Amino acid sequence: MSKDSSPDHAQHGAGTRGGNPHWWRGGVIYQVYPRSYQDSSGDGVGDLPGIITRLDHIASLGVDAIWLAPFFKSPMADMGYDVSDYCDVDPMFGSLSDFDRLIERAHELGLKIIIDQVLSHTSDKHAWFKESRSSRDNPKADWYVWADSKPDGTAPNNWLSVFGGPAWEWDSTRKQYYMHNFLASQPDLNFHNAEMEEALLKTVRFWLERGVDGFRLDTVNFFFHDAKLTDNPPLPKDADGDEFMGADAPDTNPYGFQDHLHDKSQPENVGFLKRLRSLLNEYDDRATVGEVGDGRRSLHTVAAYTNGGDKLNMCYTFDLLGPEFSAGHFRRAVSNFQKLVKDGWVCWAFSNHDVTRHVSRWMQPGDDQDHLARFSITLLASLRGSICLYQGEELGLEEADIAFEDLTDPYGIRFWPAFKGRDGCRTPMVWTRQAANGGFSDGARSWLPVPESHYHRAVDQQVHVTGSVLNHYRATLGFRKAHAMLVDGPMSFLDPDGEVLAFVRGEGTERLLFVFNFSREPAEWAVPPALAALEPAHMPGFGPSFDGTRVSLMGLDVFCARIGR
Incomplete structure (x- = not known):
């Protein structure tokens, strides 16, 4: 950690504004996946200086805020969702001074900056975990979830990892298992430890002091686990015994076979969210949006996390991020939210960095791809709630078909070929049709290949074309902003x-x-x-x-x- 990256060396007062504390309510958020937005160094990976050069494009859409996926120091086993230093920028993406310049320029353009906070787990390369695994009696011994094996040496219980296999990894030094909801290199923090919580909140304060406007909280319902390590029961199947009801994962992944009653969404989570909100309330005009993946209980979890005005400002679920495309499905999803979440708030999205792009999910043979893209944003912009757009959807980009040898996503590599992972929605943004790598990078190769079919949808091919998907997005978001009832009515x-x-x-x-x-x-x-x-x-x-x-x-x-x- 560099000296100016320490929580104790942040610039105090960087975020005091006194503007509109409810800017997030009905706002439009644009998600940027940093490694795929704009490469400024020629190494084939996007970075913060590259994003700065493209802020004018984002502002021209008429959005209110940018959500930046993780750019923290990381070994990148899970593309930055395995953080090794919460208070520093990975050199791949630039430096803290680059981040400060990004904040300054975004604010000049009237854009808020929301950053991804991955609080449920760290990288196994994080200094906290290195100390924790060194012995059973060191100061951070209880900062992660450790447990003894069963008498026969097997894992403490039946909990599963989202990324495949048991949610437990044996450590030969401590002679215990540690819990990981995702990769074995992403050990779960122990939120039952108050000292760890305080250290984690200190890292959140670091970014508040640096001027960020809000946080997207990754896997926000995964923070606490059942301290008794109770086994999860199987998830009930439908009447025909074919499909699991409200599963948390596709049927290619046994994670979806369990009813996750004990490894996430624990009641203690609410208390931590209150402490987090109390911290944010020390600063003007800050906001939080939580990612809730809780199967059939998702909306109940959203209600618990957003009601009362003392926890999260809003949440999003995966209700509209699946393959269902029908009037009945959208009506049920929105009606159920309105019925269950009385005084909370939702953030709707059709695409993000974890799911197949929505034009590919919903397109049928004979469909006009551009028309479906226009229909989709018109629908999204008319819903009650905040909305989130994912980079490239304003161009009508479809999911890329990535060859196995080009995959980087550990989730896709693990479950190939039945599940191809998330690389197909993470390919680089296309800016210029005639340029190498679509104008994303002037390097010999980009970290993921740019699909040939994306080139003709580049920004320079749409920006001056009446009726293009890009200009339809601009017009639709302008229509939404011009009608107050669409923002909060x-x-x-x-x-x-x-x-x-x-x-x-x-x-x-x-x-x-x-x-x-x-x-x-x-x-x-x-x-x-x-x-x-x-x-x-x-x-x-x-x-x-x-x-x-x-x-x-x-x-x-x-x-x-x-x-x-």
């Missing part, structure tokens, strides 16, 4: 009608009607008598017709209208 569904999803945003005299046809076939939708004097709003890229009482929609079509008094 209520949302009420109208009676279901096949593959047509209809709902109203706003209340009183400020209301908008949205009608989405999820079918690839034309559909008719009758306007309820209570919705009188509709004034259609122009939605570029869509072609419904309206005769005053009925809306005629083409396949994957959208109708929007202001509701009169």
